Amino acid sequence: MEGDACSSYAEEVKPSWRCFSYEEISRATNKFHPDNLVGRGGFAEVFKGSLRSGQNVAVKRLAKGEAGQLKEKEFLVELGILGHVRHPNTANLIGCCIENGLHLISDFGLAKWLPKQWTHHSVIPIEGTFGYLAPEYFMHGIVDEKTDVFAFGVLLLEIVTGRRPVDTSKQSLLVWAKPLIESGRIAELADPKLEGKYDMDQMQRLVLTASYCVRQSSIWRPPMSKVLGLLTNDRDSLEAQIRSIIPECQVDEMDDYNLATDCSLDY
Missing domain, CATH: 1.10.510.10 (Transferase(Phosphotransferase) domain 1)
Known part of the structure; x- marks a missing residue:
C-alpha cells in the first residue's frame, strides 16, 4: 500500500500499527548493514535494528529475485498471520513499510490490525x-x-x-x-x-x-x-x-x- 491507500486502510480497520517510511527503517538497521543480518529465508531477510525511540526491532525485508508476485503474496500472507499471533515467544508486529518497491515488516509490539471478519488465512504453498x-x-x-x-x-x-x-x-x-x-x-x-x-x-x-x-x-x-x-x-x-x-x-x-x-x- 502506498500513500492515501495506506492511510484509508488504516482508518478503516483502526489498527495500532503504522506505516513506516523507508528512511526510518533504513536508519534503524544502519542501511540494512550485513552486520545486522540475523536470518535469511526463502523469500525474506531479517535484520535487527533500533528505532529513534530506542525500541529494538526485527525488520523482515522481502528479498529480490524471480517469481516476485508469488513472493509478495507469501510475504503479505505472513503479515496477516503475524497480525493474529499473540504469544510471549513470538515477535509482535508494530507496523510495515511498502515504499520504493520494498516490502518490510517491523516486529515487536503490534496489536490486532486485521479486519474482524478475518477469522483464518489460506496459506499456499504449504x-x-x-x-x-x-x-x-x-x-x-x-x-x-x-x-x-x-x-x-x-x-x-x-x-x-x-x-x-x-x-x-x-x-x-x-x-x-x-x-x-x-x-x-x-x-x-x-x-x-x-x-x-x-x-x-x-x-x-x-x-x-x-x-x-x-x-x-x-x-x-x-x-x-x-x-x-x-x-x-x-x-x-x-x-x-x-x-x-x-x-x-x-x-x-x-x-x-x-x-x-x-x-x-x-x-
Whole structure:
C-alpha cells in the first residue's frame, strides 16, 4: 500500500500499527548493514535494528529475485498471520513499510490490525514440519489458532511416547497412538525408556489433553487457555474443564480422529 491507500486502510480497520517510511527503517538497521543480518529465508531477510525511540526491532525485508508476485503474496500472507499471533515467544508486529518497491515488516509490539471478519488465512504453498500439521492446513492451507493446538497435541504425544511424529521405519505417531488411547493402554503408550517409572495421574492427564488437541475437526479442539487448564487444574476442576470443552458429547458429530476420551468423563 502506498500513500492515501495506506492511510484509508488504516482508518478503516483502526489498527495500532503504522506505516513506516523507508528512511526510518533504513536508519534503524544502519542501511540494512550485513552486520545486522540475523536470518535469511526463502523469500525474506531479517535484520535487527533500533528505532529513534530506542525500541529494538526485527525488520523482515522481502528479498529480490524471480517469481516476485508469488513472493509478495507469501510475504503479505505472513503479515496477516503475524497480525493474529499473540504469544510471549513470538515477535509482535508494530507496523510495515511498502515504499520504493520494498516490502518490510517491523516486529515487536503490534496489536490486532486485521479486519474482524478475518477469522483464518489460506496459506499456499504449504510449509511446515510434517507430523505436526493440522488436517485443515495440510489439505486446504487454512491457518487459525486451532492449527497450533493440533501441533501442541502432537508434541504432548511425542513427550509421552518418546517417538517422533514421523518415522520412516514406523507408522506415524497419531496413527500408532490412536488405538492405544481409545483402549486406555497407557502403559503401551509410555516411553519405554521410563521403564514404568512415572506418575500415572500425570501421564493420563497428558494423554487426555493430547487427545483433545489432535481432533481432526478444528472446532472440536479446545483453545490453549483450556489446554492449560487440563494440564494444571486439580481433579475436580479438571472434570469441570472437560465438561466445558464438550458440554454435550454427540458421537455422530465427531470424526475419525476423535478418541474414546471424547465421550468419557470418568478420568
